Amino acid sequence: MMLDLLGGFGEKGRTSLTVNSGNDRILLDVGIKAGASGAEYYPALDRPIGDINALFVSHAHEDHVGALSWLLSRGYVGPIFMTAETRDEAPATLAAYADPGDLSRFPLPVNRIEIFEPGDTIEIGNLTVRTGRSGHVVGGVWFAVDDGKSRAVYTADVVPDSNVFVMDTIPHCDLLVFDASYGADPVPGAARAREISQWVARHPQGCLLPTPLSGRSLELIAALPGSCAIHTGMRSSLEAQIGASAALLPGVSDLLRARLAGAADWTDADPLPSLPLLADDGMGEAGPSSRLLPRADDAGFPVLLTGHLPAGSPGDLLHRAGRADWVRMPTHPTLSGSVDIWEKAGRPEAIGHSCTTDLLKDLKSHIPSLRTQCRIGQRIAVPQGSKS
Known part of the structure; x- marks a missing residue:
């Protein structure tokens, strides 16, 4: 072979x-x-x-x-x-x-x-x-x-x-x-999740968390210290993911379902929220985050990037300029x-x-x-x- x-x-x-x-x-x-x-x-x-x-x-x-x-x-x-x-x-x-x-x-x-x-x-x-x-x-x-x-x-x-x-x-x-x-990289996922939770807690007036639609979004929702907002276009996909309980660890579906039910829906026409806002995708290359990253930057709205940033991507450029933070969510x-x-x-x-x-x-x-x-x-x- x-x-x-x-x-x-x-x-x-x-x-x-x-x-x-x-x-x-x-x-x-x-x-x-x-x-x-x-x-x-x-x-x-x-x-x-x-x-x-x-x-x-x-x-x-x-x-x-x-x-x-x-x-x-x-x-x-x-x-x-x-x-x-x-x-x-x-x-x-x-x-x-x-x-x-x-x-x-x-x-x-x-x-x-x-x-x-x-x-x-x-x-x-x-x-x-x-x-x-x-x-x-x-x-x-x-x-x-x-x-x-x-x-x-x-x-x-x-x-x-x-x-x-x-x-x-x-x-x-x-x-x-x-x-x-x-x-x-020796730092386990649980430690990174705590670091992200602490970062979000230090920004109580709201922040932007660009994220892929599937996978990392649920990891972030599980890690957040309190309520959040999600781009409204993400909700149906997140509900479907949470509903696939065979793919999730025991007890996680109920936790995520409750947190998603309490999440505020956000649209492009709304003002930036005083909550952590999840929007796809994670690099700012496409989806709502491609529009939200420059808007957040112009408004001085804190941004936390949590995944891979290809060189020259909007997220990478913002991070290199010192206008966005980065903590890996494994x-x-x-x-x-x-x-x-x-x-x-x-x-x-x-x-x-x-x-x-x-x-x-x-x-x-x-x-x-x-x-x-x-x-x-x-x-x-x-x-x-x-x-x-």
């Missing part, structure tokens, strides 16, 4: 790879790289599209599904496997990040989507694809691909110590392609989580995705089998015979 690395290796964004065994080839994720342009915006997919038997999408964030219309425009005609939640959220992501021309000609092809549940196993030729809950978003999954000789696990985005979501244990494998977004593994994933997978050879080279080097001292030189365009052989 071989892997082709197409995006997200040595960099953050456009996460994508293929798994190849004999005549069978599947594509795992097809993301874009926010802040990039031209060919660097899309996966480095050079081999014929017609060789791909199936596409599997882990979740609906832009760096995992944003290039779907681009892929379709290049001639992909096969099935698209995703969960129902990913299917429902993907159109908004494509509207924000797909090329408008590609999107108008190749919107989400609902009739070609094959829905599966986290935990399902899918057969594609001689490849067996096992899935599990990611702990990152409702409907998000990891993939374990087996050809009978070896097994590779691609975690996509995972959160082993989320305060909101459930992550299923990664199985033993021969090669682990895991979410290394934070490198060797929605990827911190150091203890990465080591735990690797150990539970049987300490296999490992490749980190969504991570720059310098951070990978820091992580290698904790995960000795980590291969830090893997880059886009490389083909990697999966070792045989060590899985159990």
Whole structure:
């Protein structure tokens, strides 16, 4: 079994790879790289599209599904496997990040989507694809691909110590392609949540919290010290996420449902509230936050950014100028989580995705089998015979 690395290796964004065994080839994720342009915006997919038997999408964030219309425009005609939640959220992501021309000609092809549940196993030729809950978003999954000789696990985005979501244990494998977004950051999610809560408490006259529509929004709502406001366009999605109780930790649904019921709806026509205001997306590239960031900046309204900021994005520019604060709300593994994933997978050879080279080097001292030189365009052989 071989892997082709197409995006997200040595960099953050456009996460994508293929798994190849004999005549069978599947594509795992097809993301874009926010802040990039031209060919660097899309996966480095050079081999014929017609060789791909199936596409599997882990979740609906832009760096995992944003290039779907681009892929379709290049001639992909096969099935698209995703969960129902990913299917429902993907159109908004494509509207924000797909090329408008590609999107108008190749919107989400609902009739070609094959829905599966986290935990399902899918057969594609001689490849067996096992899935599990990611702990990152409702409907998000990891993939374990087996050809009978070896097994590779691609975690996509995972959160082993989320305060909101459930992550299923990664199985033993021969090669682990895991979410290394934070490198060797040792600060756990609970500590960051307290830091964010304290920051919000210091701004009782209101503040802006840009956030992705799915995933981190629920983590923030759970962490906030009191009432909040949400952009009104987020409410139906947040209600649906909270309703997917199988993806959430015990008791969390009731907590989040109560907090969302008490949250004030806010529209673009309203004055800035004297509450923490959640608005999507997290970088200020699209959605309500693309309008709210400059408005908050002009008004001196405090801004707290809590996730990845691509160079040159509105959030990055505001932070670099000293006009927005930043505290990471972990929605990827911190150091203890990465080591735990690797150990539970049987300490296999490992490749980190969504991570720059310098951070990978820091992580290698904790995960000795980590291969830090893997880059886009490389083909990697999966070792045989060590899985159990």
